[in-house]
Amino acid sequence: MKQKNIFIAAAVLLLGVFGLGAVLYKNHQAQQAAQLVAQNRAVLERAHAHTFGNPNAAVHIVEFFDPACETCRDFYPLVKKMMAANPGKIKLSMRYAPLHKGSDEVVKAIEASRKQGMFQPTLEALFASQGHWVLNHASQVQLIWDPLSGLPLDLRRLQTDMNSPEVSQVIAQDMADAKTLHVTMTPEYFVNGKPLPSFGYEELKKLVDDALIENSVGK
Numbered sequence: 001m002k003q004k005n006i007f008i009a010a011a012v013l014l015l016g017v018f019g020l021g022a023v024l025y026k027n028h029q030a031q032q033a034a035q036l037v038a039q040n041r042a043v044l045e046r047a048h049a050h051t052f053g054n055p056n057a058a059v060h061i062v063e064f065f066d067p068a069c070e071t072c073r074d075f076y077p078l079v080k081k082m083m084a085a086n087p088g089k090i091k092l093s094m095r096y097a098p099l100h101k102g103s104d105e106v107v108k109a110i111e112a113s114r115k116q117g118m119f120q121p122t123l124e125a126l127f128a129s130q131g132h133w134v135l136n137h138a139s140q141v142q143l144i145w146d147p148l149s150g151l152p153l154d155l156r157r158l159q160t161d162m163n164s165p166e167v168s169q170v171i172a173q174d175m176a177d178a179k180t181l182h183v184t185m186t187p188e189y190f191v192n193g194k195p196l197p198s199f200g201y202e203e204l205k206k207l208v209d210d211a212l213i214e215n216s217v218g219k
Contacts, residue, residue, distance in 0.1 A: 041193055043177040045093065048170050050119050053083050053091035058215035059208060061092045064178050064188040067110060068100035068139045072187045073127040078201055082208060089212060094123075096174040097186050102139035104171065105162075109144060111170055112161035113153060121151050 044062055061079065065072040083090045096111070098104040106126065113122035126133070129147035133140050145155060161167060178188075189196050191207040 043180050044190055044193060046095070046173065046177065048173070049093040049095050050114060051091055051093045052080075052120070054088045055091060057089050057091040059086075059090045059211045060192055061090060061208065062095060062190040063092060064095045064097035064174070064181075064183045064186055066097055066099050066103050066186040067106050067123065067126050068098075068103045068130065068134045068137070069186045070130065073130050075187055075201065075204075076124075076127055079204075082205065086212060089215075090208065095177065096171050097178040097183050097188065098139075098171075098175070099184075099186055100134070100137060100139055102141060105141035106133075106139045106144060107171055108162040108167055109141070109148070109158060111167045112158050112164070115161050116153060116157070118151060118153055122148065122153070125151055 045060070049062070063072075063079070067073075079092060083092060096107045098107045110119065110122055110126065113119055125147050126144060129144075132147060133143035135143075148155065148158075181188075181190075189204050189207075191204070192211045194207060194211075196203050196207060
């Protein structure tokens with residue numbers, strides 16, 4: 001019985017040590033991510049990024065996204081709902097991180113749609129039809145035209161603009177910035193320059209709520 005109690009105590013101690021180590025490692029990773037962003041703040045907030053909401057809002061969410069990413073699709077309305085619940089207080093900047101195979105061509109279409117003032121409708125149409133043009137986790141750019149045909153877009157012009165130097169430059173810059181910031185999966189969020197300590201909607205909401213509180217003090 002005594003040996004059994006010693007074994008149980010040792011097991012509990014080992015679990016405690018393991019749990020503490022995991023917490024410390026997670027905190028260390030979060031600190032490293034925060035330091036990385038602080039050192040590269042200029043690459044996080046680019047003037048070319050498409051921004052929703054009040055441009056002078058005190059809380060700024062920067063999102064690196066891939067239109068073929070299911071989680072990006074699912075989080076998009078949640079973030080917009082968060083913004084609607086705090087009118088004028090939050091802005092959202094969308095940055096490209098086409099990590100799925102073939103997504104680099106799809107983000108060219110999204111960026112080219114800005115030349116016709118159609119970024120948001122194009123993005124939302126592609127999210128809504130994601131199951132149509134994403135097959136086996138790979139983007140099929142030839143299949144996006146049917147979902148986009150219902151929008152007031154000049155598709156011939158869009159296809160030409162997709163290959164323009166301006167569009168290529170924006171996407172190349174976003175991809176380079178994503179690499180600098182160690183963005184390896186999407187969606188990746190930063191709130192007022194702070195990365196998520198761990199991924200999840202509640203974690204994102206808490207970071208936004210904290211920023212809202214911080215910027216409301218004394219106002």
